[in-house]
Amino acid sequence: MSKKIGWIGTGVMGSSMCMHLVKAGHEAFIYNRTKAKAADLIAAGATWCDSPATVAQKADIIFTIVGYPTDVEQTILGTKGVLANADSGKIIVDMTTSEPALAELIHAEAADKNVGSLDAPVSGGDLGARNATLAIMVGGDKKVFDKVKDLFNIMGDNVQLMGETGAGQHTKMCNQILIAGTMIGVVESLLYAQKAGMDLHKVIDVIGSGAAGSWSINNLGRRIADSDFDPGFFIKHFVKDMGIALDEAKRMKLSLPGLALVNQFYISAMAMGHEELGTQGLYKVLEKMNAI
Structure with a gap:
Protein backbone atom coordinates (compact mmCIF):
# COMPACT_ATOMS: atom_id res chain seq x y z
CA MET A 1 0.00 0.00 0.00
CA THR A 165 16.84 4.70 20.83
CA GLY A 166 20.52 5.47 20.11
CA ALA A 167 21.41 1.84 19.37
CA GLY A 168 21.41 2.51 15.64
CA GLN A 169 23.93 5.30 16.07
CA HIS A 170 26.11 3.22 18.40
CA THR A 171 26.13 0.42 15.81
CA LYS A 172 27.17 2.90 13.12
CA MET A 173 30.07 4.01 15.33
CA CYS A 174 31.22 0.35 15.48
CA ASN A 175 31.01 0.32 11.68
CA GLN A 176 33.02 3.51 11.27
CA ILE A 177 35.71 2.41 13.74
CA LEU A 178 36.19 -0.78 11.72
CA ILE A 179 36.25 1.06 8.40
CA ALA A 180 38.82 3.55 9.72
CA GLY A 181 41.30 0.80 10.54
CA THR A 182 40.53 -1.08 7.34
CA MET A 183 41.16 1.98 5.16
CA ILE A 184 44.70 2.38 6.50
CA GLY A 185 45.34 -1.24 5.55
CA VAL A 186 43.86 -0.74 2.08
CA VAL A 187 45.94 2.35 1.37
CA GLU A 188 49.23 0.98 2.72
CA SER A 189 48.71 -2.30 0.85
CA LEU A 190 48.15 -0.54 -2.47
CA LEU A 191 51.02 1.90 -1.91
CA TYR A 192 53.28 -1.10 -1.35
CA ALA A 193 51.96 -2.75 -4.53
CA GLN A 194 52.53 0.42 -6.55
CA LYS A 195 56.07 0.87 -5.21
CA ALA A 196 56.82 -2.75 -6.14
CA GLY A 197 55.62 -2.11 -9.68
CA MET A 198 52.56 -4.33 -9.45
CA ASP A 199 49.29 -4.02 -11.34
CA LEU A 200 46.91 -2.84 -8.62
CA HIS A 201 43.83 -4.48 -10.10
CA LYS A 202 45.59 -7.85 -10.33
CA VAL A 203 46.71 -7.53 -6.72
CA ILE A 204 43.14 -6.77 -5.64
CA ASP A 205 41.88 -9.74 -7.70
CA VAL A 206 43.96 -12.04 -5.50
CA ILE A 207 44.02 -10.49 -2.04
CA GLY A 208 40.41 -9.35 -2.29
CA SER A 209 39.27 -12.97 -2.53
CA GLY A 210 41.35 -14.28 0.37
CA ALA A 211 41.60 -13.71 4.09
CA ALA A 212 42.36 -10.01 3.52
CA GLY A 213 39.19 -9.49 1.50
CA SER A 214 36.86 -6.69 2.54
CA TRP A 215 34.27 -4.36 1.04
CA SER A 216 36.84 -1.56 1.21
CA ILE A 217 39.58 -3.30 -0.78
CA ASN A 218 37.16 -4.70 -3.37
CA ASN A 219 35.29 -1.43 -3.93
CA LEU A 220 37.33 1.54 -2.76
CA GLY A 221 40.57 -0.24 -3.66
CA ARG A 222 39.34 -0.48 -7.24
CA ARG A 223 38.67 3.24 -7.27
CA ILE A 224 42.17 3.96 -6.00
CA ALA A 225 43.59 1.73 -8.75
CA ASP A 226 41.66 3.80 -11.29
CA SER A 227 42.70 7.11 -9.66
CA ASP A 228 39.02 7.71 -8.94
CA PHE A 229 38.68 9.75 -5.76
CA ASP A 230 35.11 10.96 -6.28
CA PRO A 231 33.00 10.64 -3.14
CA GLY A 232 30.82 7.71 -2.31
CA PHE A 233 31.18 9.13 1.17
CA PHE A 234 32.91 12.43 1.84
CA ILE A 235 36.13 12.66 3.85
CA LYS A 236 34.63 15.61 5.76
CA HIS A 237 31.72 13.46 6.88
CA PHE A 238 33.99 10.58 7.87
CA VAL A 239 36.01 12.96 10.05
CA LYS A 240 32.72 14.00 11.66
CA ASP A 241 31.85 10.36 12.32
CA MET A 242 35.24 9.53 13.82
CA GLY A 243 34.92 12.58 16.05
CA ILE A 244 31.58 11.31 17.37
CA ALA A 245 33.08 7.86 18.00
CA LEU A 246 36.07 9.33 19.84
CA ASP A 247 33.78 11.51 21.96
CA GLU A 248 31.61 8.52 22.83
CA ALA A 249 34.72 6.46 23.66
CA LYS A 250 35.95 9.22 25.96
CA ARG A 251 32.58 9.31 27.70
CA MET A 252 32.80 5.54 28.24
CA LYS A 253 36.45 5.83 29.41
CA LEU A 254 37.52 3.69 26.45
CA SER A 255 40.88 4.04 24.69
CA LEU A 256 40.84 3.63 20.90
CA PRO A 257 44.38 4.52 19.78
CA GLY A 258 43.97 3.06 16.29
CA LEU A 259 40.94 5.21 15.58
CA ALA A 260 42.70 8.29 16.98
CA LEU A 261 45.65 7.71 14.63
CA VAL A 262 43.50 7.24 11.54
CA ASN A 263 41.51 10.32 12.50
CA GLN A 264 44.71 12.38 12.42
CA PHE A 265 45.54 11.12 8.91
CA TYR A 266 42.08 12.14 7.70
CA ILE A 267 42.40 15.55 9.36
CA SER A 268 45.63 15.87 7.37
CA ALA A 269 43.64 15.09 4.22
CA MET A 270 41.28 17.96 5.03
CA ALA A 271 44.23 20.26 5.68
CA MET A 272 45.50 19.35 2.21
CA GLY A 273 42.18 20.42 0.71
CA HIS A 274 40.75 16.92 0.17
CA GLU A 275 37.64 17.18 2.33
CA GLU A 276 35.32 16.80 -0.69
CA LEU A 277 37.02 13.58 -1.88
CA GLY A 278 35.76 10.12 -1.04
CA THR A 279 37.27 8.26 1.90
CA GLN A 280 39.65 6.50 -0.52
CA GLY A 281 41.29 9.94 -0.82
CA LEU A 282 43.36 8.93 2.21
CA TYR A 283 45.63 7.39 -0.42
CA LYS A 284 46.72 10.88 -1.46
CA VAL A 285 47.91 11.68 2.07
CA LEU A 286 50.13 8.64 2.45
CA GLU A 287 51.24 8.93 -1.17
CA LYS A 288 52.51 12.43 -0.48
CA MET A 289 54.16 11.30 2.77
CA ASN A 290 56.06 8.67 0.80
CA ALA A 291 56.63 10.94 -2.22
CA ILE A 292 55.72 8.24 -4.68
Whole structure:
Protein backbone atom coordinates (compact mmCIF):
# COMPACT_ATOMS: atom_id res chain seq x y z
CA MET A 1 0.00 0.00 0.00
CA SER A 2 1.32 3.41 -0.96
CA LYS A 3 2.47 5.63 1.89
CA LYS A 4 3.02 9.36 2.12
CA ILE A 5 6.70 9.71 2.82
CA GLY A 6 8.79 12.81 3.39
CA TRP A 7 12.45 13.04 2.47
CA ILE A 8 14.87 15.74 3.59
CA GLY A 9 18.41 15.53 2.18
CA THR A 10 18.94 14.49 -1.44
CA GLY A 11 22.72 14.26 -1.55
CA VAL A 12 25.04 11.49 -2.75
CA MET A 13 23.14 8.80 -0.87
CA GLY A 14 19.78 10.35 -0.03
CA SER A 15 18.76 10.90 -3.63
CA SER A 16 19.16 7.23 -4.56
CA MET A 17 17.50 6.03 -1.35
CA CYS A 18 14.46 8.21 -1.89
CA MET A 19 14.29 7.25 -5.57
CA HIS A 20 13.80 3.59 -4.62
CA LEU A 21 10.77 4.58 -2.55
CA VAL A 22 9.35 6.69 -5.36
CA LYS A 23 9.80 3.87 -7.87
CA ALA A 24 8.10 1.49 -5.43
CA GLY A 25 5.00 3.65 -5.74
CA HIS A 26 5.14 5.73 -2.58
CA GLU A 27 4.07 9.38 -2.65
CA ALA A 28 7.12 11.49 -1.77
CA PHE A 29 7.38 15.07 -0.49
CA ILE A 30 10.98 16.24 -0.62
CA TYR A 31 13.24 19.08 0.47
CA ASN A 32 16.91 19.83 0.03
CA ARG A 33 18.83 23.04 0.63
CA THR A 34 19.89 22.99 -3.03
CA LYS A 35 16.82 22.31 -5.15
CA ALA A 36 18.90 21.34 -8.19
CA LYS A 37 20.07 18.22 -6.36
CA ALA A 38 16.45 17.06 -6.19
CA ALA A 39 15.81 17.45 -9.93
CA ASP A 40 15.84 13.71 -10.72
CA LEU A 41 13.39 12.97 -7.93
CA ILE A 42 11.05 15.75 -9.04
CA ALA A 43 11.20 14.40 -12.60
CA ALA A 44 10.31 10.95 -11.24
CA GLY A 45 7.17 12.31 -9.58
CA ALA A 46 8.23 13.51 -6.14
CA THR A 47 6.64 16.73 -4.88
CA TRP A 48 9.01 19.57 -4.02
CA CYS A 49 8.47 21.37 -0.71
CA ASP A 50 9.98 24.71 0.24
CA SER A 51 10.89 23.74 3.81
CA PRO A 52 11.23 20.84 6.26
CA ALA A 53 8.06 22.17 7.91
CA THR A 54 6.04 21.65 4.73
CA VAL A 55 7.43 18.12 4.35
CA ALA A 56 6.33 17.33 7.90
CA GLN A 57 2.85 18.71 7.29
CA LYS A 58 2.28 16.66 4.13
CA ALA A 59 3.96 13.33 4.91
CA ASP A 60 3.22 10.61 7.47
CA ILE A 61 6.74 9.15 7.71
CA ILE A 62 9.52 11.73 7.41
CA PHE A 63 13.07 10.62 6.60
CA THR A 64 16.09 12.89 7.13
CA ILE A 65 19.65 12.29 5.96
CA VAL A 66 21.66 15.48 6.29
CA GLY A 67 25.29 16.33 7.02
CA TYR A 68 26.09 17.00 10.65
CA PRO A 69 24.43 16.74 14.07
CA THR A 70 23.84 20.50 14.00
CA ASP A 71 21.93 20.01 10.73
CA VAL A 72 19.89 17.21 12.30
CA GLU A 73 19.05 19.38 15.31
CA GLN A 74 17.99 22.32 13.16
CA THR A 75 16.03 20.20 10.68
CA ILE A 76 14.15 18.14 13.24
CA LEU A 77 14.06 20.18 16.45
CA GLY A 78 14.20 23.74 15.09
CA THR A 79 11.23 26.04 15.50
CA LYS A 80 10.54 25.67 11.76
CA GLY A 81 11.63 22.05 11.68
CA VAL A 82 9.98 18.67 11.31
CA LEU A 83 8.84 17.99 14.87
CA ALA A 84 7.22 21.38 15.38
CA ASN A 85 5.07 20.69 12.32
CA ALA A 86 4.38 16.96 12.72
CA ASP A 87 0.96 15.90 13.98
CA SER A 88 0.36 13.14 16.49
CA GLY A 89 0.89 9.67 15.03
CA LYS A 90 3.53 10.65 12.48
CA ILE A 91 7.02 9.11 12.44
CA ILE A 92 10.45 10.74 12.10
CA VAL A 93 13.32 8.57 10.83
CA ASP A 94 16.78 10.14 11.01
CA MET A 95 19.21 8.27 8.75
CA THR A 96 22.08 10.70 9.27
CA THR A 97 25.12 9.37 11.09
CA SER A 98 24.80 11.45 14.22
CA GLU A 99 25.19 11.47 17.99
CA PRO A 100 23.41 8.84 20.12
CA ALA A 101 22.53 11.52 22.67
CA LEU A 102 20.84 13.60 19.98
CA ALA A 103 18.79 10.57 18.92
CA GLU A 104 17.67 10.22 22.53
CA LEU A 105 16.73 13.91 22.70
CA ILE A 106 14.70 13.66 19.49
CA HIS A 107 12.94 10.56 20.84
CA ALA A 108 12.04 12.27 24.11
CA GLU A 109 10.69 15.43 22.48
CA ALA A 110 8.84 13.44 19.81
CA ALA A 111 7.23 11.21 22.44
CA ASP A 112 5.81 14.32 24.14
CA LYS A 113 3.86 14.99 20.92
CA ASN A 114 2.95 11.32 20.37
CA VAL A 115 5.26 11.28 17.35
CA GLY A 116 7.34 8.17 16.72
CA SER A 117 11.08 8.35 16.05
CA LEU A 118 13.87 6.06 14.91
CA ASP A 119 17.61 6.55 14.46
CA ALA A 120 18.57 4.56 11.38
CA PRO A 121 22.04 5.29 9.98
CA VAL A 122 23.24 3.24 7.02
CA SER A 123 26.38 1.66 5.62
CA GLY A 124 27.23 0.78 2.05
CA GLY A 125 28.17 4.10 0.47
CA ASP A 126 26.91 5.41 -2.83
CA LEU A 127 26.97 1.93 -4.38
CA GLY A 128 24.79 0.50 -1.64
CA ALA A 129 22.39 3.43 -1.97
CA ARG A 130 22.13 3.04 -5.76
CA ASN A 131 21.77 -0.74 -5.65
CA ALA A 132 19.45 -0.83 -2.62
CA THR A 133 21.91 -3.05 -0.76
CA LEU A 134 22.49 -0.85 2.28
CA ALA A 135 22.91 -2.16 5.78
CA ILE A 136 20.42 -0.22 7.92
CA MET A 137 20.99 -0.22 11.68
CA VAL A 138 18.00 0.98 13.64
CA GLY A 139 17.39 2.17 17.18
CA GLY A 140 13.95 2.75 18.66
CA ASP A 141 10.67 1.16 19.66
CA LYS A 142 9.77 -2.08 17.89
CA LYS A 143 6.19 -0.96 17.23
CA VAL A 144 7.50 2.08 15.35
CA PHE A 145 10.15 0.01 13.56
CA ASP A 146 7.50 -2.44 12.35
CA LYS A 147 5.60 0.42 10.71
CA VAL A 148 8.67 1.49 8.73
CA LYS A 149 10.40 -1.84 8.06
CA ASP A 150 8.83 -2.38 4.64
CA LEU A 151 10.28 0.98 3.53
CA PHE A 152 13.70 0.10 4.93
CA ASN A 153 13.59 -3.17 2.98
CA ILE A 154 13.18 -1.22 -0.26
CA MET A 155 16.41 0.69 0.43
CA GLY A 156 18.57 -2.04 1.94
CA ASP A 157 19.09 -5.79 2.13
CA ASN A 158 20.26 -6.00 5.75
CA VAL A 159 17.85 -4.21 8.08
CA GLN A 160 18.23 -4.77 11.80
CA LEU A 161 16.59 -3.31 14.89
CA MET A 162 19.60 -3.05 17.18
CA GLY A 163 17.87 -1.95 20.39
CA GLU A 164 16.38 1.12 21.99
CA THR A 165 16.84 4.70 20.83
CA GLY A 166 20.52 5.47 20.11
CA ALA A 167 21.41 1.84 19.37
CA GLY A 168 21.41 2.51 15.64
CA GLN A 169 23.93 5.30 16.07
CA HIS A 170 26.11 3.22 18.40
CA THR A 171 26.13 0.42 15.81
CA LYS A 172 27.17 2.90 13.12
CA MET A 173 30.07 4.01 15.33
CA CYS A 174 31.22 0.35 15.48
CA ASN A 175 31.01 0.32 11.68
CA GLN A 176 33.02 3.51 11.27
CA ILE A 177 35.71 2.41 13.74
CA LEU A 178 36.19 -0.78 11.72
CA ILE A 179 36.25 1.06 8.40
CA ALA A 180 38.82 3.55 9.72
CA GLY A 181 41.30 0.80 10.54
CA THR A 182 40.53 -1.08 7.34
CA MET A 183 41.16 1.98 5.16
CA ILE A 184 44.70 2.38 6.50
CA GLY A 185 45.34 -1.24 5.55
CA VAL A 186 43.86 -0.74 2.08
CA VAL A 187 45.94 2.35 1.37
CA GLU A 188 49.23 0.98 2.72
CA SER A 189 48.71 -2.30 0.85
CA LEU A 190 48.15 -0.54 -2.47
CA LEU A 191 51.02 1.90 -1.91
CA TYR A 192 53.28 -1.10 -1.35
CA ALA A 193 51.96 -2.75 -4.53
CA GLN A 194 52.53 0.42 -6.55
CA LYS A 195 56.07 0.87 -5.21
CA ALA A 196 56.82 -2.75 -6.14
CA GLY A 197 55.62 -2.11 -9.68
CA MET A 198 52.56 -4.33 -9.45
CA ASP A 199 49.29 -4.02 -11.34
CA LEU A 200 46.91 -2.84 -8.62
CA HIS A 201 43.83 -4.48 -10.10
CA LYS A 202 45.59 -7.85 -10.33
CA VAL A 203 46.71 -7.53 -6.72
CA ILE A 204 43.14 -6.77 -5.64
CA ASP A 205 41.88 -9.74 -7.70
CA VAL A 206 43.96 -12.04 -5.50
CA ILE A 207 44.02 -10.49 -2.04
CA GLY A 208 40.41 -9.35 -2.29
CA SER A 209 39.27 -12.97 -2.53
CA GLY A 210 41.35 -14.28 0.37
CA ALA A 211 41.60 -13.71 4.09
CA ALA A 212 42.36 -10.01 3.52
CA GLY A 213 39.19 -9.49 1.50
CA SER A 214 36.86 -6.69 2.54
CA TRP A 215 34.27 -4.36 1.04
CA SER A 216 36.84 -1.56 1.21
CA ILE A 217 39.58 -3.30 -0.78
CA ASN A 218 37.16 -4.70 -3.37
CA ASN A 219 35.29 -1.43 -3.93
CA LEU A 220 37.33 1.54 -2.76
CA GLY A 221 40.57 -0.24 -3.66
CA ARG A 222 39.34 -0.48 -7.24
CA ARG A 223 38.67 3.24 -7.27
CA ILE A 224 42.17 3.96 -6.00
CA ALA A 225 43.59 1.73 -8.75
CA ASP A 226 41.66 3.80 -11.29
CA SER A 227 42.70 7.11 -9.66
CA ASP A 228 39.02 7.71 -8.94
CA PHE A 229 38.68 9.75 -5.76
CA ASP A 230 35.11 10.96 -6.28
CA PRO A 231 33.00 10.64 -3.14
CA GLY A 232 30.82 7.71 -2.31
CA PHE A 233 31.18 9.13 1.17
CA PHE A 234 32.91 12.43 1.84
CA ILE A 235 36.13 12.66 3.85
CA LYS A 236 34.63 15.61 5.76
CA HIS A 237 31.72 13.46 6.88
CA PHE A 238 33.99 10.58 7.87
CA VAL A 239 36.01 12.96 10.05
CA LYS A 240 32.72 14.00 11.66
CA ASP A 241 31.85 10.36 12.32
CA MET A 242 35.24 9.53 13.82
CA GLY A 243 34.92 12.58 16.05
CA ILE A 244 31.58 11.31 17.37
CA ALA A 245 33.08 7.86 18.00
CA LEU A 246 36.07 9.33 19.84
CA ASP A 247 33.78 11.51 21.96
CA GLU A 248 31.61 8.52 22.83
CA ALA A 249 34.72 6.46 23.66
CA LYS A 250 35.95 9.22 25.96
CA ARG A 251 32.58 9.31 27.70
CA MET A 252 32.80 5.54 28.24
CA LYS A 253 36.45 5.83 29.41
CA LEU A 254 37.52 3.69 26.45
CA SER A 255 40.88 4.04 24.69
CA LEU A 256 40.84 3.63 20.90
CA PRO A 257 44.38 4.52 19.78
CA GLY A 258 43.97 3.06 16.29
CA LEU A 259 40.94 5.21 15.58
CA ALA A 260 42.70 8.29 16.98
CA LEU A 261 45.65 7.71 14.63
CA VAL A 262 43.50 7.24 11.54
CA ASN A 263 41.51 10.32 12.50
CA GLN A 264 44.71 12.38 12.42
CA PHE A 265 45.54 11.12 8.91
CA TYR A 266 42.08 12.14 7.70
CA ILE A 267 42.40 15.55 9.36
CA SER A 268 45.63 15.87 7.37
CA ALA A 269 43.64 15.09 4.22
CA MET A 270 41.28 17.96 5.03
CA ALA A 271 44.23 20.26 5.68
CA MET A 272 45.50 19.35 2.21
CA GLY A 273 42.18 20.42 0.71
CA HIS A 274 40.75 16.92 0.17
CA GLU A 275 37.64 17.18 2.33
CA GLU A 276 35.32 16.80 -0.69
CA LEU A 277 37.02 13.58 -1.88
CA GLY A 278 35.76 10.12 -1.04
CA THR A 279 37.27 8.26 1.90
CA GLN A 280 39.65 6.50 -0.52
CA GLY A 281 41.29 9.94 -0.82
CA LEU A 282 43.36 8.93 2.21
CA TYR A 283 45.63 7.39 -0.42
CA LYS A 284 46.72 10.88 -1.46
CA VAL A 285 47.91 11.68 2.07
CA LEU A 286 50.13 8.64 2.45
CA GLU A 287 51.24 8.93 -1.17
CA LYS A 288 52.51 12.43 -0.48
CA MET A 289 54.16 11.30 2.77
CA ASN A 290 56.06 8.67 0.80
CA ALA A 291 56.63 10.94 -2.22
CA ILE A 292 55.72 8.24 -4.68
